[in-house]
Amino acid sequence: MLIALLPGDGIGPEVIAETRRVLEALSLDSLHFEEALVGGAAYKATGHPLPPETLDLARRADAILFGAVGDPDCDALERHLRPEQAILGLRKELGLFANLRPAKLFPELADASALRPEVASQIDMVIVRELNGDVYFGEKGMRTTADGKREGYDIMSYDEDEVRRIARVGFETAMARGKKLCSVDKANVLETSQLWRDVVIETAQEYPDVALSHMYVDNAAMQLVRNPGQFDVIVTGNLFGDILSDQASMCAGSIGMLPSASLDSAQKGLYEPIHGSAPDIAGQGKANPLATILSAAMMLRYSLNHATAADRIERAVAMALANGARSPDLGGTLSTREMGDAVLAALT
């Protein structure tokens, strides 16, 4: 099976390198790797953040392991040339509409969360975020108003099919867990949210065993701090999911720990850490590779049918932490490489 490795910018190459070592150590002889440029790195080399060869590799591959994109050098470029367009383009071109972001505190890291340990230890949820629609992909631009002012605009929208297919992923995820689904919207203000809520309620008919609730996004941001243990599965749109899943990941300790999967309707997926490219620490060996290594475990489980190997990786990460492996974001001093070594040692 072919795995596309897309390291990208900033700390991306460092965390992907460690993850590749871990995957290779599994000695699954069915795995092959091909690497390609993406993001600012691709722009600098080819003039495009998502070159055709990269998109082609992503299409051919059975799964994609992605580092991170984002490069301050590119901030002044036109929007379609910026590094972020690469990840947005991959999500859209490959129909990766369902982003799954599990947030759970590793007990070994109870001290790394800014939340009180008794609050943080309750966190065990999955955020299901829609990735192919919302204000991310609507018509957008700059225009001049009638009285000559510059104006920026972006159209937010969802149609019923888009909502239904992600709602189903939310319900299915809840069925496989605690059977509680919380749908987050801003239906008291937004029509897009009103349609979202209507369709989620309709879809609930198909899942009588799941307890469905609704929450406004402002309240959800509050509840994720106050009592994150109340959530089992959250389903929400692209923009609210972006904000809430980053917030939740921090409640669960370091952003350096959390993996994600972005799936199409046939379980093909792109796997990436939740964190960004962190240009400020790039190339210094300070990045925590565990989020990417755990993303590889999700890849083995969801797209490559290697559940046993996935378990092995997750156990090795837990063991490395139990043995005291800590990168700077976790309050320690181990380098990216040494964190990789710690996982490899635990694996074998």
Add this chain to the structure above:
Amino acid sequence: MLIALLPGDGIGPEVIAETRRVLEALSLDSLHFEEALVGGAAYKATGHPLPPETLDLARRADAILFGAVGDPDCDALERHLRPEQAILGLRKELGLFANLRPAKLFPELADASALRPEVASQIDMVIVRELNGDVYFGEKGMRTTADGKREGYDIMSYDEDEVRRIARVGFETAMARGKKLCSVDKANVLETSQLWRDVVIETAQEYPDVALSHMYVDNAAMQLVRNPGQFDVIVTGNLFGDILSDQASMCAGSIGMLPSASLDSAQKGLYEPIHGSAPDIAGQGKANPLATILSAAMMLRYSLNHATAADRIERAVAMALANGARSPDLGGTLSTREMGDAVLAALT
């Protein structure tokens, strides 16, 4: 001076009643009160959430003290009849574009925050939220797509004047405090945010003494948990401000503690607690009136030129807390009335 009292729905009437008692105890003979219906309560009595008489009173008044709106009985109404339209209408009709939400932990309440005490105690910021534009007020609706699907849409936009006037409030607020301003947007995805960022950078020329930074909203949601002490003043749009200010308030302890001011360009204002109508505990004397009492203090300071009286209220609240006054949201058992009594006792 005329104060419009708009209690609204749910716990609104209870918290406004205690606040009125506190204001009356100040014996400022220049203050007069007039009350009017708003929100679901107004809809039930008159068929409209913001009746003309209420809007008229709000226009005539020197300041407005607002409880909360929101009533589950009204969820199925057409959007323009829902309780929330009352607060949105007041903000828009009166040109109240600048929402100031201070978030600070009362040292007495260090135990009430879900954050570790050493993290929570660092919180001392003001969130400046734009209130008259963004996706809240753009064209919105339900439509049918070419292939017959229901679709909800909302247009997000800002023009340069809207951004400039709120940016100035952000810079002025920072000048009066720690001289640090963080502008929050999602410029890597949204054109509205790109214009926002461009105009904030232009406006910074007028305030060379303020250190300006920019942060994406997903990162801001993370940083508000990880290290909220890094923020002095945050300036952001209507939607992101809604989410982040609720989140920040919870980091600072209970949502039942935090006041807000919504100002027009002449310092006329509407003052309201950050919390909502909390229908689940309405009428039971369980609500914490302190956020509304502290909103009244902001009103005295910003709109009524009674800074000394504002100080007296704030000191009385701190003293009541020091004396152990705790409503259920703060882990105690005092009723709304008893919390009001505790402030009154401390005042005199």
